[in-house]
Amino acid sequence: MRILLAGGAGAIGRQLTPALVAAGHAVWATSRSAGKAGVIEAGGGHPLVMDVYAPDSVEDAFGAARPDAVIHQLTDLSDYDLAANSRIRIEGTSILVDAAKRHGVQRMVAQSISWVVPDGDTLATESEPFRKVVTPGVGELESAVLELPEGVVLRFGQFYGPGTWRSSRAAGSAATLQRALAPMAEVGSFVQVADAAAATVLALGWPRGVVNIVDDDPARAEEWMPVLAASLGTTPPPIPADLPHGRAVSNALARQRGWTPRFPSWREGFTALDGGVVVEGASR
Numbered sequence: 001m002r003i004l005l006a007g008g009a010g011a012i013g014r015q016l017t018p019a020l021v022a023a024g025h026a027v028w029a030t031s032r033s034a035g036k037a038g039v040i041e042a043g044g045g046h047p048l049v050m051d052v053y054a055p056d057s058v059e060d061a062f063g064a065a066r067p068d069a070v071i072h073q074l075t076d077l078s079d080y081d082l083a084a085n086s087r088i089r090i091e092g093t094s095i096l097v098d099a100a101k102r103h104g105v106q107r108m109v110a111q112s113i114s115w116v117v118p119d120g121d122t123l124a125t126e127s128e129p130f131r132k133v134v135t136p137g138v139g140e141l142e143s144a145v146l147e148l149p150e151g152v153v154l155r156f157g158q159f160y161g162p163g164t165w166r167s168s169r170a171a172g173s174a175a176t177l178q179r180a181l182a183p184m185a186e187v188g189s190f191v192q193v194a195d196a197a198a199a200t201v202l203a204l205g206w207p208r209g210v211v212n213i214v215d216d217d218p219a220r221a222e223e224w225m226p227v228l229a230a231s232l233g234t235t236p237p238p239i240p241a242d243l244p245h246g247r248a249v250s251n252a253l254a255r256q257r258g259w260t261p262r263f264p265s266w267r268e269g270f271t272a273l274d275g276g277v278v279v280e281g282a283s284r
Contacts, residue, residue, distance in 0.1 A: 001025050001026070001067075001068040001069055001204065002025070002026050002028070002065060002066055002067050002068045002069075003020055003025045003026065003027045003028065003065075003067055003068070003069055003070075003071060003204075004028050004030070004061060004062065004065040004067035004069075004070045004071070004105075005017060005020070005027055005028065005029040005030065005045070005070075005071045005073065006030050006050065006052065006061075006070060006071065006072050006073060006074050006096060007029075007030065007031075007072070007073035007074040007075065008027075008029025008030055008031055008036075008039075008040050008045060008047070008073070009029070009031040009033075009036035009039050009040060010073055010075060010163070011159060011161075011162070011163035011164045011193050012073050012111065012159075012193055012196055012197050012200065013029060013073050014039060014043065014162070014163055015162070015163075015193055015194050015196075015197035016029075016071065016073065016197045016200055016201070017029050017040055017043030017044060017045040018043040018044055019194075019197050019198060019200075019201050020045075020071075020201055021043065021044035021045065023201050025204075026046075027043075027044065027045040027046065028045065028046045028048050028061070028064060028065035028067070029043075029045040029046070029047060029048065030047075030048045030049070030050035030061055031047065031048075031049065031050070032049065032050070032051055033049070034047075034049050037049075046064075046065075048060075048061045048064055048065070052074060052088065052091075052092040052095055052096065053091065053092070053095070055095075058095060058096070058099050059099070062099050062100075062102075062103045062105075066103075067103070067105055068105070068107070069105065069107040069108065069109070069150075069204055070096060070100050070105055070107070070108045070109075071108070071109045071110075071200060071204075072093060072096055072108055072109070072110035072111060072145065073110075073111050073200075074088050074092050074093075074096075075088060075111070076088045080175075080179065082136070085137070086135075086136040086137035087137070088137075089136075089137030089138060089140060089141040090136075090137045090140045090141070093110065093140065093141045093144045093145065094140075094144050096108070097144045097145060097147060097148060097151075100148060101148070105148075106148055106149045106150045107148070107149075107150035107151070107152075107204065108145050108148050108150070108151050108152070109152045109154065109200055109203045109204060110141060110142075110145040110151070110152070110153055110154065111154060111156060111200075112138055112141060112142055112153045112154060112155045112156070112210075113135060113138060113155060113156060114155040114156060114157050114189055114212050114213070114214055114249045115135070115158075115184060115185065115188065115189075115246065115247070115249075116130050116131060116134050116135065116138055116139075116155065117129075117130070117131060117247050117249070118131040118132075118247065119131070119185075119244055119245040119246060119247055120245075120247050122248075123218075123248050123249065123250040124212075124247045124248065124249045124250060125212070125250050125252070125253070126155070126209070126210045126211060126212055126253060141153075142210065146208065146209075146210075148208075149208065150207075150208050151208055152203045152206050152207075152208060152209065152210075152211065153209070153210045153211070154196075154199060154200060154203055154210075154211055154213045155210060155211065155212045155213065155214075155249075156191050156196050156213045156214070157188070157189035157190045157191040157212075157213065157214035157215065157249065158184070158188055158189065158190050158191070159190075159191065159192075159193050159196065160190060160191075160192060160193065160228075160266065160269060160270065160273065161192045161193035161194060161269070161273065161274060162193060162194075162274050163193060164193055165179045165180045166180045166228060166270075166273070167180075167273055167274050168231075168232070168273055168274050170232055171232045171233055171234070177232065177234065178237075180228065180232065181225055181228060181229055181232075181234075181236055181237055182237075183221035183224075183225065183239060183240070183243060184243075184244075184246070185221070185243055185244045185245060185246025185247075186220055186221055186243050186244070186245050186246050187218060187219070187220055187221075187245060187246035187247060187248055188218065188219060188221075188246050188248075189214035189215065189218045189219070189248060189249040190214065190215055190217075190219065190224070190266040190269070191213055191214050191215055191261070192215070192261065192262065192263040192266075192269045194262060195213075195215070195261040195262055195263055196213055198259065198261075198262070199211075199213045199254060199259045202257065202258055202259055206257055211253050211254050211257070212249050212250060212251055212253065212254060213251065213254055213259070214249045214250075214251045215251070215261055215263060215264055215265055215266060215269070216251065216261070216264040216265060217264065217265035217266060217267065218248030218249065219266060221239050221243065222239060224266055224270070225237075225239070227266070227267060227270045227271075228266075228270045228273075231270050231271060231273045232273075
């Protein structure tokens, strides 16, 4: 297939381009900066400069790629700007979906998050409703992608590995180290970034709908924080007393569809933290 990868220089994008090429796809990958062209070319992709908020830029990208499918990996978290990231989830996704419709593209695979379900003590499946207060923009992103006849939403666990905050690069910055070790809830789920990319490649052949992409080992904060801290050469901070309970998430559907994570547990993944070359840039 001809693939338009929106967000080809981010943590997943850098993993995705070579994985897609290895699977036989032709990839046109976008970045807001022409300076990222070398990263995309190194992975075997065709670089495109695209500003998702500029209509002509989006049209040019679709015209150049003439895609059979779009992979939406756009985020805006390098400066931990949550408002900017919410905007790209809402406005950016809507713009991509509208462009796909104009160009006759029915298939889109998009990045979402797994911590959208209500707190609880049972494994959450894709059938769970959103919790009452959810991360801004996530509902809008998922609804927009699922307007397409072959829209697939991947609800990823918390990322770690090359290019993310939870990588060896965290040790070089106090702010990044703090983000790497900060728990969002008492219980959560992780996924290594290359495993997330592998699931995305497979999802090009999956039916429309939502799929959780997490490892096999949901974790309590007091379990994972010391392991990650040791890998980063530091000690974990105190666990906040006011954390929400959170929820363990099931990956059964993804496994039924053929996804097998290289790192089935963060326990091994944190030990081999980068799993390869450390790259610049960061995601959640």
